[in-house]
Amino acid sequence: MLTELLDILSFQGGYNTSVVLLGSALLGMAGGVIGVFSLLRKRALISDAISHATLPGITLGFLVALALTGTGKSLPFLMTGATISGILGVLLVQWIKDNTRLPEDSAIGTVLSSFFGLGVVLMSYIQTLRDGSQAGLESYLLGSTASMLQSEAEMIAVFALLITLTAAIFLKEFGLICFDPDYAASRGWSVSKIDLLMMALLLAVVVIGLKTVGLILIIALVIIPPVTARFWTDRLGLMVGISAFSGGISCFLGAGLSALTPDFPSGATIVLTATTLFLLSLFLAPRRGVLATGLRQIFFRYRISRRRALLSLGQGQPVLSSLFILLLKHEGTLDKNGQVTKLGQQKIRQMSRDQDLWNQYLSDYPEEAFAQKNWSLSMITDVLPPDLIHELEENLRLQQKVAG
Amino acid sequence: MIAKLLRLQPHQPLTSEAAKSAPLAIQGLSVAYHHKPVVWDLSFIAPAQGLVAVVGPNGAGKSTFIKAALGLIPKLSGEITVYGKSVASQRHLIGYVPQRGSVDWDFPASALDVVTMGLYGKIGWLRPVRKAHRAAALGYLEQVGMADFADRQIGQLSGGQQQRVFLARALAQDAALYFMDEPFVGVDAATERAIVNVLKDLKDQGKTVICVHHDLQSAPDYFDHALILNIRPVASGPMAEAFTAENLQHAYGGRLAPSELSGLIPLAGQ
Structure with a gap:
């Protein structure tokens, strides 16, 4: 069992598994990086609204793809649907916050449960179609790397790298907005545009991570690695680096474990790995640890x-x-x-x-x-x-x- | 000349020569929060080279005035120019020291990191912070007596030290017009002196500082001009003319203790 795991982790478990592992590691890295900024901007929970809001989009994407191409499980359709309904979810949260007296957490709770409910209804409808291709759609709930195609893993890897690079380039601007948005605005930095870019990167991580981690658990990918990193450092740059590393290693190990035991959803193994790192940091970190x-x-x-x-x-x-x-x-x-x-x-x-x-x-x-x-x-x-x-x-x- | 300019001029258009050259000229500014006016019909022309205390009771719209002047919150009406042009086009000339309580001090940044933020405008979009920038930032920390604390996480600093870091960040901008929101609140006397020295230096360099100030006793010592607000502007001008017991009574109403007022009355005769 252990030797098998080592084989998988040293990229000897077949080409497909290796690509999936690499894609997962890069996904974890991207989540860790962008997660630092949502945490510091005090918007960590918005990623939960985004991820749950993607479910109606995924199911509608499936139905559209089924009607147009004859098969529902087409990744481009599912991702596009997820993105659109994710954006709708965020806009709705923002609208509720701006136009009612509800606080943000209530708005998030309302939106995520409504969208999720709608998604579950649509999903149950798809199950009744007896089309055959719907098998595996539920893997978007808890994540599954077992059924992942090589092309899908490659796409995840490329997008994850792009997200990480963009966030790294904007490190200075993101940090400024997170620390003191009023001051940034007084200096002429466009706070709303930089916020929008941060939100877009967060949305992108959620969408490309749906297949690997699943929409229920993906929030862990952008919260646990940053809070883990915060235990170890007081510097923003280092925090981003440590968070990227901890996210990357969690997804790598978690996906490896899941490859070994295909019955376990990869989202669960990834989150448990990230939690282990978190617990280690909680107890052992110098200065901030217990x-x-x-x-x-x-x-x-x-x-x-x-x-x-x-x-x-x-x-x-x-x-x-x-x-x-x-x-x-x-x-x-x-x-x-x-x-x-x-x-x-x-x-x-x-x-x-x-x-x-x-x-x-x-x-x-x-x-x-x-x-x-x-x-x-x-x-x-x-x-x-x-x-x-x-x-x-x-x-x-x-x-x-x-x-x- | 300045004395004449500074008397309240409610509806002088901003096209006047005086307004064009003024560091800050405001005409008919009104701001509301949730349908309640917080600043009402404020017109004000700031002196070139001067320290202006913005005073008034709690809820008088002092911070709101500053935020609206900076364009951070939307205004209902009014026009604002900085050296004759729109605020948006003059941002490089404007420095800002927000209230200390407006940020999360547990943020992963050192004192030096925060001061370096004052240089971001010069560094520009997407360019990294370099060694030369950090060296420059350290110089500004030195100016406020905080060079020894450069590497300390900002949450580990005392209130006065945090305020000095904010001040150093504003200095790093090398602006011509500074807005400060209650920089003296909750600081030790040494920090208070350090801030006063910085204010004097800024004035000597020909700059203008607009500063929300809550302490009526020290206002005449630290500042040379006053803008007295209570939602509506009550008075503005050189300290001796505007900062009178009569004007303060008018702004504060019954909220001003007679003892506080009596300490100030001699000023009225100056």
């Missing part, structure tokens, strides 16, 4: 306790916790007999100075200090700008003069 947050919490307590211990020593009070005496001995603040060393005195002076400045900050600017997450945690010079620290020092000196 584990790192927990460790930081422990370290945070340690830092507070150490600061308190040094300040107590500075005021001539003994450190009570025997654990902390050990730690302070270890770092050289106390010698073997528990006496403060020279190095220790320097550290104590530094720490009380720092605490004085933090206290001064708190009394001078209570609101600012209250909002400052690092208050009295880090050294103040690492947190506040030099001009402010200079001012605090001046105020402190004045106050000490008055007190003295």
